[in-house]
Amino acid sequence: MTGEDWPTRYLDSLRARGLAATTLASYRRDLDALCGFLGDACWWELDANRLRAFLAAERRRGLGVASLRRRLAAARGFLAFLRRQGVLDRDPSPGVSPPRAERALPTVPEAETLAALLALPARDVLEWRDRAMLELFYSSGLRLTELVGLDLADLDLREGLARVRGKGARTRMVPVGSRAREALRDWLSRRGGLAGVGETALFVGEHGHRLGARSVQQRLARWCRRGGVRLHPHQLRHACASHLLQASGDLRAVQELLGHARLNTTQIYTRLDFQHLAQVYDRAHPRARKKKD
Numbered sequence: 001m002t003g004e005d006w007p008t009r010y011l012d013s014l015r016a017r018g019l020a021a022t023t024l025a026s027y028r029r030d031l032d033a034l035c036g037f038l039g040d041a042c043w044w045e046l047d048a049n050r051l052r053a054f055l056a057a058e059r060r061r062g063l064g065v066a067s068l069r070r071r072l073a074a075a076r077g078f079l080a081f082l083r084r085q086g087v088l089d090r091d092p093s094p095g096v097s098p099p100r101a102e103r104a105l106p107t108v109p110e111a112e113t114l115a116a117l118l119a120l121p122a123r124d125v126l127e128w129r130d131r132a133m134l135e136l137f138y139s140s141g142l143r144l145t146e147l148v149g150l151d152l153a154d155l156d157l158r159e160g161l162a163r164v165r166g167k168g169a170r171t172r173m174v175p176v177g178s179r180a181r182e183a184l185r186d187w188l189s190r191r192g193g194l195a196g197v198g199e200t201a202l203f204v205g206e207h208g209h210r211l212g213a214r215s216v217q218q219r220l221a222r223w224c225r226r227g228g229v230r231l232h233p234h235q236l237r238h239a240c241a242s243h244l245l246q247a248s249g250d251l252r253a254v255q256e257l258l259g260h261a262r263l264n265t266t267q268i269y270t271r272l273d274f275q276h277l278a279q280v281y282d283r284a285h286p287r288a289r290k291k292k293d
Contacts, residue, residue, distance in 0.1 A: 030074035132187035139180035140239035
């Protein structure tokens, strides 16, 4: 780079503001990489296209999304500094979007694992309630907040339906499977001995009032300890969606069931479905299995 050592001046200004030494070292590496990419070009020649090209080159070198986002953050801070110093007439970095982190696939328990877990015997009224909650989670793909928000009036066991209030105050009807209906009938036959007078909640706690989300999480953890597995409530929602998609291939139906406003939110389950297919292939296809010695 020609001219004054602006990266050093920028880092000195950050050091004077008390930025951590490790962060300064990272920013130095980021700015050195940018300088190396620009070569003999001057800072005022850096535009949005060149900045994008820099990030693309770094990606080809094997940098991950987190490192690329930090590269861009360092460049943005530096370019804003140059703008304040009058070196640049315009900062090109706001026109450059950071690379998006790939959304992690949720962990989905196998159907056999859930079947074994839900087959555990209920030993008291609270466990009859817990089984009904878990069956409903898995049957209908509910969010935790949706489950604890259910009232008695939201449930129609004859029709096998539940009215759910989801995100954005949107209401939807979801099917309730036969196993979940059976578990709910078992719970409702015992609920009266626990629920307070006039309590409308479908699921209540020991004190007779609506069960809270934290209590559901704790009860699920307790049930899972009995079954020797580790699950959180949202994994039951994921399992419902993934297993339904594997069996039906109907993405729109899964979208409606889960209450997703946009189809692309639901499409993560197509990746899960492909992942399941790949695992089956690796286990079963004669040209995929490793040869035994």
